[in-house]
Amino acid sequence: xxxxxxxTLAGITSGAVFAAVALALVLIWRATRVxxxxxxxxxxxxxxIAWSVIDAGGSYWLALGAALASGLVxxxxxxxxxxxxxxxxxxxNAVIVTLGLFVVLQAAAGMxxxxxxxxxxxxxxxxxxxxxxxxxxxxxxDLFVIGAVAAVMVALTLLFxxxxxxxxxxxxxxxxxxxxxxxxxxxxxxxxxxxxxxLVGSLAGVLVAPSVFVGPTQFDAMLVFGFTAAVIGGxxxxxxxxxxxxxxxxALSYVSGYVSSDLVTMGALAALxxxxxxxxxxxxxxSGGRRV
Amino acid sequence: MTxxxxxxRGLDVDYGAVRALRGVDLSVERGSVTAVLGANxxxxxxxxxxxxxxxxxxxxxxxxxxxxxxxxxxxRIVRLGVAHVPQSGxxxxxxxxxxxxxxxxxxRGDRAALARRIDEMxxxxxxxxxxxxxxxxxxxxxxxxxxxxxxxxxxSPRLLLVxxxxxxxxxxxxxxxxAVLRRLCDEDGRTVLLVEQNARxxxxxxxxxxxxxxxxVVAAEPAATIAADDRLRHAYLGF
Ligand SMILES: Nc1ncnc2c1ncn2[C@@H]1O[C@H](COP(=O)(O)OP(=O)(O)OP(=O)(O)O)[C@@H](O)[C@H]1O
Ligand SMILES: [Mg+2]
Numbered sequence: 232x233x234x235x236x237x238x239t240l241a242g243i244t245s246g247a248v249f250a251a252v253a254l255a256l257v258l259i260w261r262a263t264r265v266x267x268x269x270x271x272x273x274x275x276x277x278x279x280i281a282w283s284v285i286d287a288g289g290s291y292w293l294a295l296g297a298a299l300a301s302g303l304v305x306x307x308x309x310x311x312x313x314x315x316x317x318x319x320x321x322x323x324n325a326v327i328v329t330l331g332l333f334v335v336l337q338a339a340a341g342m343x344x345x346x347x348x349x350x351x352x353x354x355x356x357x358x359x360x361x362x363x364x365x366x367x368x369x370x371x372x373d374l375f376v377i378g379a380v381a382a383v384m385v386a387l388t389l390l391f392x393x394x395x396x397x398x399x400x401x402x403x404x405x406x407x408x409x410x411x412x413x414x415x416x417x418x419x420x421x422x423x424x425x426x427x428x429x430l431v432g433s434l435a436g437v438l439v440a441p442s443v444f445v446g447p448t449q450f451d452a453m454l455v456f457g458f459t460a461a462v463i464g465g466x467x468x469x470x471x472x473x474x475x476x477x478x479x480x481x482a483l484s485y486v487s488g489y490v491s492s493d494l495v496t497m498g499a500l501a502a503l504x505x506x507x508x509x510x511x512x513x514x515x516x517x518s519g520g521r522r523v
Numbered sequence: 524m525t526x527x528x529x530x531x532r533g534l535d536v537d538y539g540a541v542r543a544l545r546g547v548d549l550s551v552e553r554g555s556v557t558a559v560l561g562a563n564x565x566x567x568x569x570x571x572x573x574x575x576x577x578x579x580x581x582x583x584x585x586x587x588x589x590x591x592x593x594x595x596x597x598x599r600i601v602r603l604g605v606a607h608v609p610q611s612g613x614x615x616x617x618x619x620x621x622x623x624x625x626x627x628x629x630x631r632g633d634r635a636a637l638a639r640r641i642d643e644m645x646x647x648x649x650x651x652x653x654x655x656x657x658x659x660x661x662x663x664x665x666x667x668x669x670x671x672x673x674x675x676x677x678x679s680p681r682l683l684l685v686x687x688x689x690x691x692x693x694x695x696x697x698x699x700x701x702a703v704l705r706r707l708c709d710e711d712g713r714t715v716l717l718v719e720q721n722a723r724x725x726x727x728x729x730x731x732x733x734x735x736x737x738x739x740v741v742a743a744e745p746a747a748t749i750a751a752d753d754r755l756r757h758a759y760l761g762f
Contacts, residue, residue, distance in 0.1 A: 244624035402626050409613045414630030
């Protein structure tokens with residue numbers, strides 16, 4: 232029983248990070264119908280920037296701020312420079328462009344920072360908490376990870392649901408032409424949407440860095456896990472992305488704990504295929520397609 | 524005579540190699556209802572989409588109040604007071620009724636005035652008030668048309684472009700909608716350009732009308748003259 236609880240706790244922690252990556256993918260998919268294959272590489276770059284801040288003697292919090300700020304900027308720049316030219320072109324163009332960006336960013340990181348992974352400090356201790364004499368697989372840092380992801384989710388939800396800007400962002404994503412007719416500057420909303428998505432991704436990068444280390448290829452698996460979580464959630468639903476992330480985190484934690492940790496990546500693939508076969512639109516897809 | 528609010532001269536619009544509008548001239552007087560009539564595929568929707576900036580004309584000019592809008596961006600045209608209610612409404616089904624309404628007036632940036640306008644819309648269209656916090660996807664076709672019209676009005680437009688608001692509505696609802704459009708002119712001083720298949724209803728409230736056929740204007744007359752012209756009615760309007 233303790234083992235099950237521990238595996239669940241570990242699953243929730245890693246699931247929170249998957250959820251953040253999934254959310255970054257969903258925000259972009261919903262607004263531009265592009266799967267951002269460069270998301271893993273983008274968060275790798277912003278995490279390297281954070282690492283550089285720490286390497287230069289900056290604090291953990293300064294580094295986190297640098298990662299989030301560079302995420303915002305990187306997302307906006309990628310939308311304006313890389314994605315905008317292929318907007319309204321066949322979907323394959325956008326796929327190729329984000330894959331190309333993935334390769335370019337990875338090569339650039341290798342040239343700037345080298346290929347050897349660097350360690351990254353956690354914000355708090357990773358020693359598990361003990362409750363009534365039992366050690367839990369839940370450390371103060373894990374609590375920070377869960378709390379940080381939850382805080383960003385809440386902030387984004389408030390932004391989207393409660394503010395005028397959020398209303399314009401949603402309108403631009405759901406029905407760009409209609410939104411333009413209401414005076415919404417759809418181009419700006421798309422740029423902002425990419426910036427917000429990259430911000431969430433950059434948070435995930437810093438949170439996962441202590442366990443995967445910081446290197447050009449260290450975050451590749453994050454894209455796979457994030458994409459799987461997003462697909463579980465239906466790719467269109469931010470809430471679905473969060474639930475998908477948590478489900479995937481727990482599922483992988485059980486696979487790793489009860490079967491073998493070598494099977495985790497395969498477990499993710501199996502989960503992805505199962506969901507695609509059983510519920511191609513994700514577990515949370517609304518029935519019926521979009522009607523305008 | 525004061526200059527017309529909207530002046531269109533020699534408008535050509537192409538879809539690739541296909542010319543959908545040829546040399547369209549149109550002049551819409553301030554505070555009037557002008558009907559745009561014509562059969563399916565005549566180019567009515569194309570005309571409205573060119574006016575609101577969604578389509579780039581190949582040649583010709585569009586002037587609003589003396590300002591050239593021919594190649595202006597949609598966002599700018601909206602800010603000059605032109606609201607376009609697209610064919611079949613274009614309500615955003617994922618948003619609630621209230622959110623759709625708010626969206627229509629956000630560009631003005633005046634929250635208090637917007638809240639007042641929205642309340643006026645609820646008074647004008649009571650079914651919307653009852654459903655304000657429901658997703659627009661739950662509305663019936665007629666309610667969607669109301670919402671689309673109300674959303675355009677929350678921006679207090681000078682010129683309202685309406686594309687076939689009667690589509691799929693019961694005759695009584697159509698009559699009510701037409702009365703609302705007429706009142707927008709008479710009481711609020713707005714100007715309406717009304718595209719309709721339903722020529723009889725449109726002519727009943729219009730001051731003037733133009734008839735399009737294969738992308739060209741074949742008649743531009745006072746509404747009563749067109750309604751009384753048997754040849755025009757039989758050839759193009761089907762009543
Ligand atoms: N996106 C498009 N691409 C190519 N041709 C188009 C396009 N939209 C419309 N057309 C063509 O342009 C012509 C005018 O179309 P338009 O939609 O303006 O007609 P309409 O008068 O609004 O008809 P309806 O009453 O059926 O709505 C038609 O021949 C139509 O086939
Ligand atoms: Mg039409």
